[in-house]
Amino acid sequence: DQQVKQNSPSLSVQEGRISILNCDYTNSMFDYFLWYKKYPAEGPTFLISISSIKDKNEDGRFTVFLNKSAKHLSLHIVPSQPGDSAVYFCAASWQTGANNLFFGTGTRLTVIP
Amino acid sequence: SAVISQKPSRDICQRGTSLTIQCQVDSQVTMMFWYRQQPGQSLTLIATANQGSEATYESGFVIDKFPISRPNLTFSTLTVSNMSPEDSSIYLCSVGTNYEQYFGPGTRLTVT
Numbered sequence: 717d718q719q720v721k722q723n724s725p726s727l728s729v730q731e732g733r734i735s736i737l738n739c740d741y742t743n744s745m746f747d748y749f750l751w752y753k754k755y756p757a758e759g760p761t762f763l764i765s766i767s768s769i770k771d772k773n774e775d776g777r778f779t780v781f782l783n784k785s786a787k788h789l790s791l792h793i794v795p796s797q798p799g800d801s802a803v804y805f806c807a808a809s810w811q812t813g814a815n816n817l818f819f820g821t822g823t824r825l826t827v828i829p
Numbered sequence: 830s831a832v833i834s835q836k837p838s839r840d841i842c843q844r845g846t847s848l849t850i851q852c853q854v855d856s857q858v859t860m861m862f863w864y865r866q867q868p869g870q871s872l873t874l875i876a877t878a879n880q881g882s883e884a885t886y887e888s889g890f891v892i893d894k895f896p897i898s899r900p901n902l903t904f905s906t907l908t909v910s911n912m913s914p915e916d917s918s919i920y921l922c923s924v925g926t927n928y929e930q931y932f933g934p935g936t937r938l939t940v941t
Binding site for chain 2: 718720750752757758759760761762765805807815816817818819820821822
């Protein structure tokens with residue numbers, strides 16, 4: 717049973733435009749959410765996180781939005797750059813912090829120059 | 830952040846054999862984890878590697894199949910025992926802080 721879902725396996729965006737990656741979860745006990753980026757032959761790299769007490773967290777070009785009532789979060793990348801092309805995973809935890817993460821299946825983002 | 834290395838980076842093994850994967854961290858950490866990513870799937874937590882005690886396994890994973898050692902705060906091993914083609918996956922170790930987990934580069938295992 718997949719508790720964290722990324723329903724779009726792939727996304728293509730023009731350079732300079734906004735990339736929006738979506739993630740849904742089913743377990744209402746989750747209270748901490750993270751986004752990771754993964755290049756081929758490398759491990760996932762932490763990008764940004766958000767606690768359930770917030771609905772937005774911003775770090776440079778990356779912003780994560782959390783809608784608890786809808787059990788939905790999204791990652792916005794503005795402006796998108798070709799180097800952002802990678803697979804993006806969202807992850808959730810029911811412990812405050814990052815232990816025992818449940819991952820989505822990933823979305824492959826391609827930024828077209 | 831932490832710098833994490835894994836050995837081997839990849840291997841091709843015959844069914845019925847075992848492979849031990851090593852994970853080395855450049856600093857002492859309390860929390861270490863082992864994940865599996867099967868082809869086309871998400872990352873799934875296998876177990877939490879506890880220093881000085883037995884690992885804590887997630888549902889669906891057992892110690893006989895995936896024995897784990899954690900002799901100190903910078904090193905852990907995961908053994909994939911009696912391998913079958915279904916064990917072909919990327920195996921990743923990670924270390925946890927209060928707010929993030931940092932991942933190693935992974936070990937790509939192919940079982941023939």
